[in-house]
Amino acid sequence: MANFSTHLKASIITSAALSTAILAVDLIPLIQVCGLFIIGSLSGLVPDLDADRSKSLNTLFSIFSLAVSAIVILSFNFDSLLEIWASLLLIYGFIHFAIKPIFEHLTVHRGSFHSLSAVVLVVLTTLNLAMWLNFSITLAVLSAIYVLVGYLTRVRS
Known part of the structure; x- marks a missing residue:
């Protein structure tokens, strides 16, 4: 079985x-190709999200914490730096000590995340998210293709 680095x-x-x-x-600009490269590279880690102690799972929840924190910081007006730090700590704590254990409990390694239905779900979610973010149809479809190729590469390696 291959390890994290190999995948x-x-x-x-x-x-x-x-x-x-x-x-x-010359389908899209270079900067968009760079973004797609990152998306495709990271999508190879998605099938390991169901492993309770995987690097992929820890990385995902760290990125999720960072994204939620950024959204909160940019969406609300804070009166002090202390309020910002307290919010960041609460968000991190909630995601890592409440949501992550529930996710770990509900998933089994090499279970649903290693199935074709999971591939379809993740690819369609990517396409939907890209359209929701107002990506061009070309970029949205390419995003979904990169996720598909990265995901399938991981499942097959």
């Missing part, structure tokens, strides 16, 4: 190959 390298290689093809046909 990440495999998804990086496939994303790099896909990015090269996209650049060769």
